[in-house]
Amino acid sequence: MNERAEIAVVLAIATAAFAGDSSRLFNLAAERGLVQGVRSVEVIRNDILAMTVDAAITGRLNQMGPLMNIKAPTPLKLL
Amino acid sequence: MARDALMWRTIWWHTYYLYLPEPMKSGRYTVSVRSINPPFKRQATLDYNDRNTSSKVIKVNQLAYSSRSTRRYAYLGWWAGDAGKIDYAALRTFEVIDEARNRTVHTGHIALRGIDDPMSGEDVYEMDISKLPQGRYHIYIPGLARSDTFTIGGEGLRDLYYHTMRAFFHQRCGQEFRAPWTTFSKPACHVEVAKSGRLVTGPGCIHCLWKNVEPYVVGPNEPVKHFRGGYHDAADFDTFAYHLPATAQTLEAYEMYSSAFTDGDLNIPESGNNKPDVLDEAAWGLLFLIENQNPDGSVPLGRGNECDAFKQNTNGQYPPFGVLPPWRDSTATFAAVAAQFARLIKPYDPQSAQRHVAAARSAYEWSKTNIDRPGDPKKDIPSRKARLSWAACELFAATEEATYNQDIKDLYNDKDRGVQYWWARPLRWWAYLTCNHPEVDEQICAWMRTQIIADADKVLEKMETVAYRHGAGPRTGGWGSMLPALQAQSLLPAYSLTHDQEYLDAASLHADFQLGCNPLSKTFITGMGYRHPNRPEIAWYLYEDPDLSGPTVKGLTMYTLGPPIKSWYPITPPWRSHRDLWGNGAEIWSEFTVHQTIGPTAMLFESLYALEDR
Numbered sequence: 001m002n003e004r005a006e007i008a009v010v011l012a013i014a015t016a017a018f019a020g021d022s023s024r025l026f027n028l029a030a031e032r033g034l035v036q037g038v039r040s041v042e043v044i045r046n047d048i049l050a051m052t053v054d055a056a057i058t059g060r061l062n063q064m065g066p067l068m069n070i071k072a073p074t075p076l077k078l079l
Numbered sequence: 080m081a082r083d084a085l086m087w088r089t090i091w092w093h094t095y096y097l098y099l100p101e102p103m104k105s106g107r108y109t110v111s112v113r114s115i116n117p118p119f120k121r122q123a124t125l126d127y128n129d130r131n132t133s134s135k136v137i138k139v140n141q142l143a144y145s146s147r148s149t150r151r152y153a154y155l156g157w158w159a160g161d162a163g164k165i166d167y168a169a170l171r172t173f174e175v176i177d178e179a180r181n182r183t184v185h186t187g188h189i190a191l192r193g194i195d196d197p198m199s200g201e202d203v204y205e206m207d208i209s210k211l212p213q214g215r216y217h218i219y220i221p222g223l224a225r226s227d228t229f230t231i232g233g234e235g236l237r238d239l240y241y242h243t244m245r246a247f248f249h250q251r252c253g254q255e256f257r258a259p260w261t262t263f264s265k266p267a268c269h270v271e272v273a274k275s276g277r278l279v280t281g282p283g284c285i286h287c288l289w290k291n292v293e294p295y296v297v298g299p300n301e302p303v304k305h306f307r308g309g310y311h312d313a314a315d316f317d318t319f320a321y322h323l324p325a326t327a328q329t330l331e332a333y334e335m336y337s338s339a340f341t342d343g344d345l346n347i348p349e350s351g352n353n354k355p356d357v358l359d360e361a362a363w364g365l366l367f368l369i370e371n372q373n374p375d376g377s378v379p380l381g382r383g384n385e386c387d388a389f390k391q392n393t394n395g396q397y398p399p400f401g402v403l404p405p406w407r408d409s410t411a412t413f414a415a416v417a418a419q420f421a422r423l424i425k426p427y428d429p430q431s432a433q434r435h436v437a438a439a440r441s442a443y444e445w446s447k448t449n450i451d452r453p454g455d456p457k458k459d460i461p462s463r464k465a466r467l468s469w470a471a472c473e474l475f476a477a478t479e480e481a482t483y484n485q486d487i488k489d490l491y492n493d494k495d496r497g498v499q500y501w502w503a504r505p506l507r508w509w510a511y512l513t514c515n516h517p518e519v520d521e522q523i524c525a526w527m528r529t530q531i532i533a534d535a536d537k538v539l540e541k542m543e544t545v546a547y548r549h550g551a552g553p554r555t556g557g558w559g560s561m562l563p564a565l566q567a568q569s570l571l572p573a574y575s576l577t578h579d580q581e582y583l584d585a586a587s588l589h590a591d592f593q594l595g596c597n598p599l600s601k602t603f604i605t606g607m608g609y610r611h612p613n614r615p616e617i618a619w620y621l622y623e624d625p626d627l628s629g630p631t632v633k634g635l636t637m638y639t640l641g642p643p644i645k646s647w648y649p650i651t652p653p654w655r656s657h658r659d660l661w662g663n664g665a666e667i668w669s670e671f672t673v674h675q676t677i678g679p680t681a682m683l684f685e686s687l688y689a690l691e692d693r
Contacts, residue, residue: 037119043134046102078289
């Protein structure tokens, strides 16, 4: 299950996006600390957690390429 | 600091809802995603204890509830994407913890307020915390979590007044930003404009981020004018006469509760001049317009630079010195607000009062003469008359001259008398309604009063038709039309006229919505609350990091909720429609303007602050 939130990114990222180079875009975003991975875990109910992850990462997990929206739940495992 | 060619793009976060096989117990939990590898963060820890772990699903006013309100609520509910609503039916009771004494001071029942609420996508529960006295608290729901800390009354209301009023200061055009007035930096901007309409290159020559503007070289004999005053519209830099209703709103609240406001209470450059800072700020709002009023009384629509004002108002042509031509609406609005200001500044500065009332008179005469020109679309005339009647009310209150009273009567007898935006009526009629002159027409006053109270009653009625109380009722909108403070524009005057607690309670409930009692559990005021806007569309120099990151200035109110977002997966409930994003088409949610958000919000918190017991 997922919902989306957004933040702005900066020049180099936009340039790469315009070039259509998604791998370079991902690397630039990562270099600038804009892609971090797991960002937060919050309590929604005592048996439900909300975990926020950069979509650039979840996109890779889904093998859909970076910065792409996922359309279906991604199976995640808890340790 | 132009950022040429900068394009604003978006990255996305996804929120996954993890359903655990059993409820958590107190202790440390680690969530790890095995397939995320370094350098990216693959795990996060959570120290869970239902007494100490806060959760955004318990929604409170994150700044301060009004202590004068007799209706205060916290809400419980959450919509979890394509998992739908979260079921909290098993949670029956809540406690309120007084943080000063670290003890439970209230225990209550968690009541179901709306099942399958179409606006939030939630089952919405409410917790009644109306009986709490002033203090600092949090809610504890056994088996779930605690809320964020909240206060009732006290310094929180003063902070809200201070920062939402200082939003005007931070939007000033021509004002240098520096200590001790602010921690943000900006030169006195847009102060020199060549006859060509181009900004004179220099420290104050700042442009919108997206404009690639070549430095302008002033011609050898080209005149240059110096300007000051007025407010930047939003994140762009044009200033407009149609910002003046925001100034009028702050003055209306000042009129209602003038003893609450003092010189020095806003820490602005004029502080210390023995005039209340609220009035000093209003003077800045009028300054450019009074200094550039034409000899015939007309008042410019505003002034712009190489940003978007020219496109909107002059077909892309630069007017001389960047000053936009007068409009009839801009002139009538100026007449009203200049007269209002003159009346209020008179005890502190009779000369300023005289100057402003003279300017208001000539603007009024020009507006009256030009109200109906050959070829005017008939549909525009009623709203023009409404503005003229506003100016007549203010001028009569300021001068007590019979001619303005007669004009009010004539306009009252006009077939278009009722044509006003509902939220504008109280502002435009207030001066006449509260004028003590013996010639005030009682029949007109009774009609005005009835209209204002009827408008406020509609807000009361609609507010109870939705789970999260909001006078808009079950609808959506954009560009600030969903701003909760907008609803208070009729509630606050209705309270002042009647002293009926219902209206004050409702105004306060709208403040609560704006400050976190909403489906998103967010505040919509920059830098204030636990979940405030992160990337609001405000000027870059109002971010601590000019890359538009890091903390922002406090006190700017965003457009709040917007139209439904139907293109996202999953389809978002209407009142979760918000994009916290600079640019990229998100302006309808995350931008703001002086007149659409700053003014109504400042008036709301001026009033709630003034009403607090001291």
